[in-house]
């Protein structure tokens with residue numbers, strides 16, 4: 001814990017019972033909790049000349065007009081070298097989220113974030129059924145954390161799992177089969193197999209893919225290069241450590257490069273054809289908030305003001321910044337089908353905007369502005385890439401709003417969801433669902449490439465050896481878990 005404020009914060013979080021965890025520690029492990037620490041209370045709004053509107057919190061009814069005009073607007077990049085969480089500043093929502101997740105000193109990914117590793121792979125064929133797998137996973141989770149606590153206790157450790165880890169090496173092999181088949185179909189023998197992986201967690205996908213290629217197609221292996229682009233110094237170190245850990249993994253050393261950098265700082269032109277993996281990375285990309293005037297349907301952009309006491313005040317402004325404005329324009333121009341709006345379907349808008357239903361503004365919509373900027377990076381620096389991305393297509397128990405994130409922390413091994421992203425920076429995972437229909441169109445518009453979207457289940461069904469992950473009664477967790485995930489691939 002880095003301050004007494006946090007003890008107080010967590011005490012408040014645990015005063016209230018209830019609610020399911022998400023980036024899913026097995027439910028048997030995640031105790032059910034709900035908090036009201038950062039209630040979004042009914043707000044009073046005050047309008048300014050240039051259209052600034054702010055939301056007062058009912059439990060902290062302070063007028064922030066003066067602060068709004070005097071505080072500077074800062075970005076996550078400008079805060080990178082700061083060790084203390086900022087005060088007396090304003091930030092756009094995406095900047096606040098980026099700072100909260102990625103600030104090197106206090107960001108979520110810099111300190112407590114740990115990705116579960118089961119150690120030995122699960123022997124699915126000897127496990128009775130799905131519930132038995134769930135129980136076994138629960139045990140391994142506890143053992144994993146007990147071991148970490150022996151070395152360094154951390155009551156605020158954030159621990160989550162991904163399919164890469166739960167289904168190692170089979171999930172990695174599934175992706176590898178897709179990569180090698182497509183490589184052989186279109187690039188071999190004229191080009192090497194170059195794989196970039198953005199956000200590689202523990203580095204497990206890299207090891208599983210390289211093992212598979214070496215063991216199944218040595219000729220291709222000799223032409224394979226694997227490059228990780230990882231924002232977190234701690235995870236980049238762990239990836240290196242895991243690469244050098246065993247004789248087997250060390251064998252891949254000459255094929256691997258681990259680049260500790262955010263993809264948004266990328267500045268090297270890669271002309272060679274390459275595959276670009278992004279597995280569960282989009283969900284943590286910063287989003288902007290917009291809400292709409294229900295009468296005029298004009299958008300306003302959201303941000304947060306942090307006052308001298310470190311309290312958060314959400315505000316909205318009728319002037320959109322260029323990035324949010326561009327996203328709305330690109331989406332409008334590129335969409336091949338209607339996309340959801342927080343104003344609701346057009347045929348209900350007349351009723352909704354009439355008394356007594358009328359609300360002045362819609363709920364906020366979270367728009368994936370950083371994801372659009374990631375597509376810009378692909379387009380500008382990786383013109384011959386082929387994207388293979390996987391992420392959540394929907395998430396239960398998100399904060400209010402359209403395309404809204406789940407915001408949760410973990411304290412003493414209990415998962416605590418909250419109801420707003422504007423919470424103590426660095427202690428909360430903030431992760432978003434991805435609307436694959438929308439982002440497929442935006443990706444196409446930005447890169448000019450063709451794509452395919454399919455459910456995670458369909459992808460796995462097509463490329464995995466599903467027998468590997470079948471339990472004795474014929475259930476298959478690799479197919480049935482992660483039902484709310486999809487894949488986007490360049491074709």
Ligand SMILES: C[S@@+](CC[C@H](N)C(=O)[O-])C[C@H]1O[C@@H](n2cnc3c(N)ncnc32)[C@H](O)[C@@H]1O
Pocket residue numbers: 109115162163164165198199200201202229230231232235261262263264278279280281284
């Ligand atoms: C949820 S983890 C997923 C890890 C891994 N892909 C897996 O499926 O096990 C997200 C990963 O993306 C990394 N990441 C997030 N934003 C990034 C960025 N802008 N540039 C590079 N890596 C990033 C995080 O540090 C972390 O390694």
